[in-house]
Structure formats: structure tokens, C-alpha cells
Amino acid sequence: MHLIIAEKHIAAKRIASILTSDKTKHVRVSGVDTYEYESEDGKKVFMGLSGHIVKLDFPAAYNNWQKVEANELIGADIITTSTQVKIVAALKKLGKTATKVTIATDYDREGELIGVEALDIIRQVNPDVVFERVHYSAITPKAIDDAFSNPVDVDFNLADAGHSRQVIDLVWGASLTRYISLSAGRLGKMFLSVGRVQSPTLSLIVEREKEREAFVPKAYWELSAILKSKSGEEFIVEHHTKRFWEKAELDAAMEKIAVGDNALVTELTTSEKIDKQPTPFNTTEFISAASSIGFTASNAMRIAETLYTNGYISYPRTDNTVYPESLELRALIEIFKTGAFKEYALKLLEKKELVPTKGKKETTDHPPIYPASLAKKSDMNEQEWKLYELVVRRFFATFADPAKWETIRSKFDIKGEEFKANGARLVVPGWRWYYHYNAPEDRLLPELNEGDKLAVQKIETEAKETQPPGRYGQGRLIKIMEDMGLGTKATRHEIISKLYSRAYVHGNPLQPTKTAVAVVDTLEKFASTMSRPDMTSKLEADMDRIAEGEIPEEEVLKESREMLELVFRELEENKEDITESLRAGLREDKIIGICSACGSNLMVMRSKRGSRFIGCDGYPGCNFALPLPRSGQIVVTDKLCEEHGMYHVRIINAGKRPWNLGCPQCNFLEWQKSQAEEKEKQGTDNKERPKTINDISGIGKVTAEKLADAGICSVDELCAADAVELAKVTSIPVKKIRNWQSEIV
Structure with a gap:
């Protein structure tokens, strides 16, 4: 039996479909999906892993932070434990009878290690099994057929490099995290x-x-005038002293000019600017481009991985910015002769020679990111299509002609003061027709001639300050x-x-x-x-x-x-x-603002039972308090609520979008208002507010104890609790908790 192992299930399924023309039989082995095919050469079985199926760790004896010093982890033994029990069991079961194993994981350091991890498990039960490796950069019929027709040896050095990273990151991260924490x-x-x-x-x-x-802003002033051309168009010209650092210099220029003066066109210079085509996408350039259209780095890579495993784009982890000669570039463009990008592909194919741009980095593992197959918009969700389109358009742009701009530089004299205006017009779209992202707009000037005199319609000054360097x-x-x-x-x-x-x-x-x-x-x-x-x-x-x-x-x-x-x-x-x-x-990071009652710091605090709240540092002299959500990390931002003097708060929960709670007091007041309005609709707003937990209908002794174990001991704490999170820790239905919260209000 020939066992073919891919990095993920979807990749295994696609590879099986390509190599067998969709003639496989779906079989579950130890709870894992595999695909069998009876060929003339014998049975083939395709299975996917789930990335790493084992992980490195320290022996259990090292897990006690209080008893084991952080520096003891430096020389500690490192063990390998299974993270995918079913997949490991399936590998052992299939591996026992395998006569040949093909590792078809992703071709990079991580993929090589993942493949070797699976191979090591098989060799435990079948030491003499024959094995090979296949490399591909896209999961398309041609790429897969070529890869399986030209197998190579497993690169144990590459896997060792991946393994060393795991060991180093584990030892450094665990020991230093423990020490600092x-x-x-x-x-x-x-x-x-x-x-x-x-x-x-x-x-x-x-x-x-x-x-x-540390940046100290410096004041400056800008001076501009609005002129009216002979054709009646108004446009802005700026003083040639772009920034006046001294107010006296600005005032001196202002004294010379006035509305109604004539602006003499003293100079007109027209030239052509060549706008070079972009280079092919490597991972860094792709993430940067995706970021510019609203994608986070992690989301862009997650979606790119999905597009790759579904055969739509090539492997998205690459340093390369030069297409290899082995890529049939014209054939790739011809794929798009139909579909959403038909117009662009046909235009490119008119060129006798397709010569792509080249970046500075050239490697031999994977080509730059390129579109591997034709897709319809209906084949994917909106985010996937946006990134697929980005890759397609960038690919096309690398073969297009340069863009050309006509630029105009003009100078004007107003009572001895020099003003200027620059214009630009895209005259040859070139690559920008294919790749429209972040394109500069035309800056058009009216028709001008040297010696023209134009009326000054308005004079404007603007006070500004230099800005600090931007965040990354x-x-x-x-x-x-x-x-x-x-x-x-x-x-x-x-x-x-x-x-x-x-x-x-x-x-x-x-x-x-x-x-x-x-x-x-x-x-x-x-x-x-x-x-x-x-x-x-x-x-x-x-x-x-x-x-x-x-x-x-x-x-x-x-x-x-x-x-x-x-x-x-x-x-x-x-x-x-x-x-x-x-x-x-860390204490400073807990400060929310200044207490309006006593002037002390308002801090993120915890009750004896673990619930979080905003309390006054002046306690017991000051009892000011506000509730906070029970779960999630609290991030105090630098945005200040002017009304309440509190910094806005953001709540971060793993796997969820950050929740911008805003000013805690504004949030609490808004919540109280919405609850009161809801009660008013129900006609129950005259009901007296419960004073203790036990005053709430439906809460008896046992339920009160459950709530107390979860840190909810007062009516206010129950009122502010996250109903969903509270339900998880108490097993009380969410609906019941929300009804209690409504009753409180």
C-alpha cells in the first residue's frame, strides 16, 4: 500500500482528486478521513494531517511555577507529546502495512518538520518503510502531476532547522515568561x-x-491664494515658502498682497513622469498590500492559506519576488480569458512578449504569489474574493506597461511674492488599469499660458503644528x-x-x-x-x-x-x-482616571471573590465604584472622556473581536437608561428595586451560593455581569440571568 500524507485534510482530498480523477473511496481510519484508490500499481491511501500532530513540552515535574525556578528550564529535558491522538493512531495503523510513504506537506521549513514528524511515527511501527518527498507550489493538476512525477528525498536538515526553532522558542519563551511573570x-x-x-x-x-x-510640536503657518483662470475656473496656489516658521515673516508677506491683485503666470513647465510597474508579491509585500485595503496580517494569511489549499493561488509563504523560468506565464494568463478578469487577460495577451518585473529577492523554494486557477465570485466569500482579486491584479500588473503622467509645474507672482501650483494627469494608465489600489488622483490645473494675469479671489492662512512620527x-x-x-x-x-x-x-x-x-x-x-x-x-x-x-x-x-x-x-x-x-x-496600567468625588486615582480592582470593578484609591474614605465585565483582558486606551475624566476601555477576549466599552461611566449610565426604558415599555418601572440577591424572585439559597461562588454577591455585581459568561460558570440559563438583570433595573 502506498500512503500519501498531506499537511491538511483539504489538501489531501484535492491531491487525491487530481491524481485519481475523482475515483477515490472515502474511508474512516481511527476516526480520520482518508481516500483510497485501487490502481494498477496497488492501493493508494491519501490522508491529511492537521499541521503539527505533536508538540514539544517539558516533563510534568517542571510545570509548577512556584517550585521550579525559571532558569531550571534552560537545561531541562524536552519531551514530545501527541496533540492529535486520532491522526497519530491512523498513521500507525496505515503505516504498519505501507510499503511506500510519500510526504506531500507544504514545502518550507515548517512543512518539512510536519512531514518528518508523521514519518517518525510511521517508522516506529515500520522501520524499513520506503519514503520520498514531493514539492509543489500550487495545488493544481499540472503542479501536482509534475510533483508526483519528480519525487525527491526528504530534507532532514530543513526539518532540523524547524525543530531547532521550536526548541529555542519553547525554552526562551517558557523560562523568561515564568521569570518575568x-x-x-x-x-x-x-x-x-x-x-x-x-x-x-x-x-x-x-x-x-x-x-x-517626546515629540515637541513646532508651530508654522501656510499661505495660499485662490485664483480665477480666464475660463472662470478657480484653483489654489501655495506660497513658495511652504512653511512659515516665524509669524512675522507670514505677516510681512500678507501685507504685500490683497484680494483683487493680479497673479502673473511667470513660469510653466510640462514634463512626463514614468510610473514603474510593481514587482511580484512575496509574503511581506502581499501582507502590506492586504493591510492597505483593510486586512490584518493574520487574517490576510489565514485567507491566503484557504485560497492556496483550494487551488486558487500559489503557496503564500515565500520570500521570492522573481518568477522562475519554469512557470508558464502566458498559459497562466490564458486561464483568465473567460470570467471576471477576461478584459484584462485579453489585453495582456495581445503583447508579443510577456516580460514581468523582477524584485530584489530571488529564492528557489517557491515562486512569488500568483493566481493558480480561475475562480468565480460565487466560489468564495467576500473577503476571499477581495484577496484573490488582489493577487490576480498584482500578477497582471507585473506584465503591463509603465504608467505615464503628465506633470505641470507653474509659478505665479503676486506683488513680488512667489506662489506655485503643481498638476498631474494620468495620460497612459499602463499597469494602473490592472491594479487600481491606492492610485493617486489627477490634480488638474486650468489652461494656463506664461504672461497670463489672473485675479486673486481669496487669500487664506492656516496655522499648523508639526506632527509626531506615526505609529506602525x-x-x-x-x-x-x-x-x-x-x-x-x-x-x-x-x-x-x-x-x-x-x-x-x-x-x-x-x-x-x-x-x-x-x-x-x-x-x-x-x-x-x-x-x-x-x-x-x-x-x-x-x-x-x-x-x-x-x-x-x-x-x-x-x-x-x-x-x-x-x-x-x-x-x-x-x-x-x-x-x-x-x-x-503594571499599577499605572490599572489607572482608569481621576475620581470626581475625591481626586484619587480610579483603579481596576478585584473583590475578595475575584470579580472586577473600578474602585477609588481613596477607599474607605471614598466608595465610588463602577462594574466591569467579568471576562477578558482590560486595555486602558489614551482616549479620555472629557465629561467623566476616565480613559476609554477596550476588552480583549481570545478568539473574539475586541469590545470597545468606551468610558466606563458613560457605558454604565447608557446601560441603566436602556434597561429603564425597557422596563417602562413593560409597565413595570414602578416596581421597587431589589436590595439584595435574595430579594430577586427565583433566587433561593442554593442559587445564591452558585452566584457567590462565581463572585456575584451583590445586586450591582449581578446587574453588571456578562450573562453569557455567568451562565457558563454557574450553569444557570442565560435567559434567567437576563430576566433577573431586568428585574433589578
Whole structure:
């Protein structure tokens, strides 16, 4: 029996369909879907994995944070545990009778490791099995047929490089996260995550925020005039001194000119500007382009992976920006002679020669991202179509002609003061006809001639200030990470997602929380190796050398542990300062605003039973309090409610969209108002508000105890609780909880 293993079930199903012309039989093996085909050469079985089916971990004895010191993890044994029991069982069952195994996982470092993990499981039960590897960059009939016609050897060096990354990231992340979290007193779900790539990336974001905070704006003024052309069109001209840094200079210019003056056209220069075509998409450029049309990095890659496994685009994890000669480019364009992109494909095919642009990076693993097959809009959802269209249009644009603009530079004299206006008009659309994203608009000027005199209709001045450097958007940050050697094309978007999930950043562009600032400041002061890219980029280069077979994995792992031991020496030398620095910073991140009653800080607090609320730091002298949702991480933003003096709050729950709660007091008042209106509709607003939990109809002693165990001991706490979350921990129906909340109001 010949066993073919793909990385995911959908890929296995598509490959089976291509190689057998849809003649497979669906068979469940140990609860896993497989596809069997009886050929002249014997039985073939296709099965998919679920990415990694095993994971690395420490032995259970190391899991107790209180008993095992963080630095003990550096030299600890690492074990492999199964994460997909059914798939492992199916591999063993099929592997016992397999005479040949073909690894058909994705062709990159991660895919090679995933394939070797499956192969190792099979070799445990069938040590002598014959195995091979196939490489492909698109799941299309031609690509799959070519791959299976030309199998190669499994690249164990590449798999070792992937394995070394897992070991290094586990040891660094687990040990440093444990140390920093214990120092800060942040345990459980609120632990402080630290990582080899994550921390230098977070440092970039924090450093940019500090640049913004340290920025001192400088005032300046702009001067412009509105002129009327001979044809009656009005247009704006700007003073050649783009920014007046001194008000006196502006006033001096203003004294010379007035409405009704003539503006003499002193110079007209017309020229042509060539707008070069874009280069092919690699992963970084694709994420950047997707970001510009509203996609987060992680969402763009998730959708791209779906498009790839369904055969619509090529493999989306690539550094390459040069199409290889092996790609039949004209044939790829001919695919689109029908369908939504017919007009564009036919126009390109008129060219005798199709010469694509080339980027600076050329690799041999995968080609740049290109459309692999024709799709209809009805084949996919709206987001998938948007990214599919983006890939198609970018592919077409790399073969198109340059765009050409006609530019006009004009100068005007108004009472000895020089003004100017620039215009631009797209005269040859070229590649911009195919790829319309973020296209600059025409800036048209009326017909002008040197020597014309135009009437000044209006004079305008505007006071402005210089602006701080902008925060990093996700696409921009990924480019910087690439330049600095932080992470890989396959992991950079995941690192950014982790920063969001750990409540280190919020918004896009990315803004760090005070917790992030506290962690980065502490690392920079007392373990600067962790906040700088040098160490991690060195390890990335070493992992590349493992993949090339230049050095063994063991050597890099040994070096990484030695680096980590140096980091821990720094940490231990400054243990007390680290604790003080972290806790001071984290306390600041809990401040919501200033109490209007007493002037003390309003803080995120916890009751004795664990429920969260906003309380006054002046307690017991001041009893001001507001409820907060029970679940989710609380992020205090820098947006201030002017009415209540509180910062807006955002709630982050894993796997869900962030909830912008806004000003906590505005939110609570609005909630009270809506509940009161609802009661008024029901004609029950004259009913007396319950004073205790037990005053609410339907809540007896047992139910009250359930609520108390969940941290709900007062009427206000029940009123503010998230009904869905409370139902999960108490097993009380959501509808019943909401009825109680309505009764309270």
C-alpha cells in the first residue's frame, strides 16, 4: 500500500482528486478521513494531517511555577507529546502495512518538520518503510502531476532547522515568561508573555511610542491664494515658502498682497513622469498590500492559506519576488480569458512578449504569489474574493506597461511674492488599469499660458503644528521585522497576533499598553539582550545554516542555551529592581482616571471573590465604584472622556473581536437608561428595586451560593455581569440571568 500524507485534510482530498480523477473511496481510519484508490500499481491511501500532530513540552515535574525556578528550564529535558491522538493512531495503523510513504506537506521549513514528524511515527511501527518527498507550489493538476512525477528525498536538515526553532522558542519563551511573570506577580491567565522574537518586536512599538511622546510640536503657518483662470475656473496656489516658521515673516508677506491683485503666470513647465510597474508579491509585500485595503496580517494569511489549499493561488509563504523560468506565464494568463478578469487577460495577451518585473529577492523554494486557477465570485466569500482579486491584479500588473503622467509645474507672482501650483494627469494608465489600489488622483490645473494675469479671489492662512512620527501599521511593522531578521515569513504575522492577544498592543496602527511599556522598560534596563534584535537575528541566521547542512542542530541549541544563561545572569543581578520596575508599571496600567468625588486615582480592582470593578484609591474614605465585565483582558486606551475624566476601555477576549466599552461611566449610565426604558415599555418601572440577591424572585439559597461562588454577591455585581459568561460558570440559563438583570433595573 502506498500512503500519501498531506499537511491538511483539504489538501489531501484535492491531491487525491487530481491524481485519481475523482475515483477515490472515502474511508474512516481511527476516526480520520482518508481516500483510497485501487490502481494498477496497488492501493493508494491519501490522508491529511492537521499541521503539527505533536508538540514539544517539558516533563510534568517542571510545570509548577512556584517550585521550579525559571532558569531550571534552560537545561531541562524536552519531551514530545501527541496533540492529535486520532491522526497519530491512523498513521500507525496505515503505516504498519505501507510499503511506500510519500510526504506531500507544504514545502518550507515548517512543512518539512510536519512531514518528518508523521514519518517518525510511521517508522516506529515500520522501520524499513520506503519514503520520498514531493514539492509543489500550487495545488493544481499540472503542479501536482509534475510533483508526483519528480519525487525527491526528504530534507532532514530543513526539518532540523524547524525543530531547532521550536526548541529555542519553547525554552526562551517558557523560562523568561515564568521569570518575568513571577517577578511582576502576574500569574494565571494574566501572565506576562516574553519571547525571543516577540520582545524585540514589542520594543520597536514601544520605542516608536516614546518618540511620539517626546515629540515637541513646532508651530508654522501656510499661505495660499485662490485664483480665477480666464475660463472662470478657480484653483489654489501655495506660497513658495511652504512653511512659515516665524509669524512675522507670514505677516510681512500678507501685507504685500490683497484680494483683487493680479497673479502673473511667470513660469510653466510640462514634463512626463514614468510610473514603474510593481514587482511580484512575496509574503511581506502581499501582507502590506492586504493591510492597505483593510486586512490584518493574520487574517490576510489565514485567507491566503484557504485560497492556496483550494487551488486558487500559489503557496503564500515565500520570500521570492522573481518568477522562475519554469512557470508558464502566458498559459497562466490564458486561464483568465473567460470570467471576471477576461478584459484584462485579453489585453495582456495581445503583447508579443510577456516580460514581468523582477524584485530584489530571488529564492528557489517557491515562486512569488500568483493566481493558480480561475475562480468565480460565487466560489468564495467576500473577503476571499477581495484577496484573490488582489493577487490576480498584482500578477497582471507585473506584465503591463509603465504608467505615464503628465506633470505641470507653474509659478505665479503676486506683488513680488512667489506662489506655485503643481498638476498631474494620468495620460497612459499602463499597469494602473490592472491594479487600481491606492492610485493617486489627477490634480488638474486650468489652461494656463506664461504672461497670463489672473485675479486673486481669496487669500487664506492656516496655522499648523508639526506632527509626531506615526505609529506602525501591521504591514509596515512586518517589513521592519523582515529587515531586522526578526522571525520568518511564516511567523511574523503570528507574532503580531500574539502581541494583541496578550493585551500588549491595541488598535491599528499598533499602540502599546502601559503593561507593554513596563515590560520593555524593564528588559531594556536589566536584560537588554531580550529587547534588541541582534541575538534573535543571529539565531535566525544559524537556523538557516542548519537548513543548508553547514552546522548541526545540536550546536545551535547549545549556543542558544548559553545565550539564555547570560540573560538570566543579568536578571538575577537585578532581581529586586526588576520586581519594583514591573509592579510600578503594571499599577499605572490599572489607572482608569481621576475620581470626581475625591481626586484619587480610579483603579481596576478585584473583590475578595475575584470579580472586577473600578474602585477609588481613596477607599474607605471614598466608595465610588463602577462594574466591569467579568471576562477578558482590560486595555486602558489614551482616549479620555472629557465629561467623566476616565480613559476609554477596550476588552480583549481570545478568539473574539475586541469590545470597545468606551468610558466606563458613560457605558454604565447608557446601560441603566436602556434597561429603564425597557422596563417602562413593560409597565413595570414602578416596581421597587431589589436590595439584595435574595430579594430577586427565583433566587433561593442554593442559587445564591452558585452566584457567590462565581463572585456575584451583590445586586450591582449581578446587574453588571456578562450573562453569557455567568451562565457558563454557574450553569444557570442565560435567559434567567437576563430576566433577573431586568428585574433589578
